Amino acid sequence: xxxxxxxxxxxSLVYKAxxxxxxxxxxxPPRYIGSHMRRGFLLPKPGAPPIxxxxxxxxxxxxxxHSPTTLSRSPGxxxxxxxxPTTSSAIKTVKIPTDMYHEEVPxxxxxxxxxxxxxxxxxxxxxxxxxxxxxxxxxxxxFNGMEEHIQEAFPGFVKPFTAPSPPVYKCAPxxxxxxxxxxxxxxxxxxxxxxxxxxxxxxxxVPMISMRENRDVYEFxxxxxxxxxREAVYALSNAQGxxxxxxxxxxxxxxxxxxxAPIPGHSGRYAALGRDLSRINHSCSxxxxxxxxxxTLTLTVTAFMPIRAGEEVTITYxxxxxPYLERQEALxxxxxxxxxxxxxxxxxxxxxxxxxxxxxxxxxxxEEQRARDxxxxxxxxxxxxxxxxxxxxxxxxxxxxxxxxxxxxxxFVRASFAFDCMFVLSYFKPNLWEPVLARLVKGHSVxxxxxxxxxxxxxxACLKKAHTxxxxxxxxxxxxxxxxxxxxxxxxxxxx
Numbered sequence: 001x002x003x004x005x006x007x008x009x010x011x012s013l014v015y016k017a018x019x020x021x022x023x024x025x026x027x028x029p030p031r032y033i034g035s036h037m038r039r040g041f042l043l044p045k046p047g048a049p050p051i052x053x054x055x056x057x058x059x060x061x062x063x064x065x066h067s068p069t070t071l072s073r074s075p076g077x078x079x080x081x082x083x084x085p086t087t088s089s090a091i092k093t094v095k096i097p098t099d100m101y102h103e104e105v106p107x108x109x110x111x112x113x114x115x116x117x118x119x120x121x122x123x124x125x126x127x128x129x130x131x132x133x134x135x136x137x138x139x140x141x142x143f144n145g146m147e148e149h150i151q152e153a154f155p156g157f158v159k160p161f162t163a164p165s166p167p168v169y170k171c172a173p174x175x176x177x178x179x180x181x182x183x184x185x186x187x188x189x190x191x192x193x194x195x196x197x198x199x200x201x202x203x204x205x206v207p208m209i210s211m212r213e214n215r216d217v218y219e220f221x222x223x224x225x226x227x228x229x230r231e232a233v234y235a236l237s238n239a240q241g242x243x244x245x246x247x248x249x250x251x252x253x254x255x256x257x258x259x260x261a262p263i264p265g266h267s268g269r270y271a272a273l274g275r276d277l278s279r280i281n282h283s284c285s286x287x288x289x290x291x292x293x294x295x296t297l298t299l300t301v302t303a304f305m306p307i308r309a310g311e312e313v314t315i316t317y318x319x320x321x322x323p324y325l326e327r328q329e330a331l332x333x334x335x336x337x338x339x340x341x342x343x344x345x346x347x348x349x350x351x352x353x354x355x356x357x358x359x360x361x362x363x364x365x366x367e368e369q370r371a372r373d374x375x376x377x378x379x380x381x382x383x384x385x386x387x388x389x390x391x392x393x394x395x396x397x398x399x400x401x402x403x404x405x406x407x408x409x410x411x412f413v414r415a416s417f418a419f420d421c422m423f424v425l426s427y428f429k430p431n432l433w434e435p436v437l438a439r440l441v442k443g444h445s446v447x448x449x450x451x452x453x454x455x456x457x458x459x460x461a462c463l464k465k466a467h468t469x470x471x472x473x474x475x476x477x478x479x480x481x482x483x484x485x486x487x488x489x490x491x492x493x494x495x496x
Contacts, residue, residue: 100438101433101472102430120144121143121206125137125139137197138297143266146264150294163194164194167194181312182312183308183309190466190471192301194277195299197275199275200225201272201273204270218246233251234248236254239334239335251273255273257274261292280301282315282317287304288304291467304426304462320358320425322358327344343425380410386495446488450482457477458474458478461478
């Protein structure tokens with residue numbers, strides 16, 4: 001379990017390790033790649049053809065590639081003492097995890113050329129029964145036959161769940177953003193902030209014969225809800241105003257979250273309308289993520305950065321790996337607000353550098369670049385894990401020069417720079433963060449740098465727990481860095 005104190009220690013180690021180095025001016029690439037689930041993606045893009053019934057997901061600067069260093073612990077920070085048996089024969093080797101987190105690309109919306117008769121949709125409440133409290137009930141719109149498929153895939157559906165008790169947050173006014181979710185106690189990375197059943201779960205697209213039938217779907221759905229839940233739906237914000245066909249559709253467009261996993265019996269995507277989760281505001285440098293579990297019919301929000309009591313909990317509504325102006329345009333179009341998060345409130349120079357780091361993350365996340373970086377790390381090991389003495393030289397962050405310059409760096413240094421970019425933005429790209437951290441843990445183990453092994457393994461444990469509910473074995477690596485299967489692995493073959 002990653003504690004608050006460990007999270008604070010991790011941040012103190014990382015912040016003390018970096019010294020800013022200004023990058024060179026960039027040339028922006030034509031396309032920015034992102035894969036995060038987000039709120040509001042259900043609205044059509046500008047200029048895109050309409051869908052028949054779319055329903056509705058002051059940081060420091062990282063220095064340029066730096067030499068591996070032993071980080072000093074900040075005064076007052078707790079010390080993590082590794083557990084190690086006194087007899088060498090009793091030592092059990094700790095394996096550095098190899099099962100990397102991978103986020104699948106959400107399924108596309110299937111083409112549905114024929115209108116869907118109203119009779120093919122049903123409103124069902126889960127769990128069923130009048131004795132179930134309203135806050136534990138979710139209304140689900142199902143096509144004919146889906147209920148049987150769900151019961152077959154998940155016997156005993158819906159499974160019970162537990163939520164933090166007492167609650168660790170409250171819904172309260174947030175500075176410049178209406179209502180928000182505020183932490184009422186210190187929350188450590190990897191810990192659950194909220195787990196709730198959504199008010200509604202509904203298909204993203206339902207082609208109808210007419211707009212009236214389209215509106216009828218919404219009205220039928222909400223009129224079928226329990227009064228308390230119906231009232232909670234209408235209390236949510238509507239950023240669409242008169243542009244939506246109805247107030248209810250505007251609420252759904254504004255607040256629903258696109259679910260990445262399909263629901264049995266339907267190949268198209270579904271969305272969920274959260275209760276308190278809908279009150280969580282956006283940040284381009286968020287401190288929490290959310291995920292969906294169909295078996296318990298819950299939405300869960302977990303912290304991946306330490307959150308202090310009184311601090312606002314934030315997630316991301318839109319793609320945050322694109323430049324400042326693109327982010328602002330998308331948020332204004334879909335939610336009718338101007339983002340004033342720490343990343344966006346910087347001066348022009350700060351925003352410029354912020355955009356550069358986002359571009360670098362995208363470049364590191366390209367499939368061919370990930371493969372080259374993995375090969376470069378293997379070569380670094382084969383060469384005896386040498387320290388690259390010129391790695392403090394500033395890397396030009398212009399995309400057209402970056403790829404050429406990064407090829408000059410060894411695989412260990414590349415991982416260090418990728419990590420720097422992600423950490424400064426609080427944006428750990430789903431399919432990039434764990435391979436990068438795994439290489440850093442392995443590299444520092446080979447170099448017998450205990451404190452850096454612990455630091456990076458601890459963050460990997462926090463992120464893994466936030467994404468999957470389990471630390472994936474990383475906590476044990478952080479506790480016993482000298483007992484890993486990579487510690488001093490090269491022995492006499494290492495270049496000193």
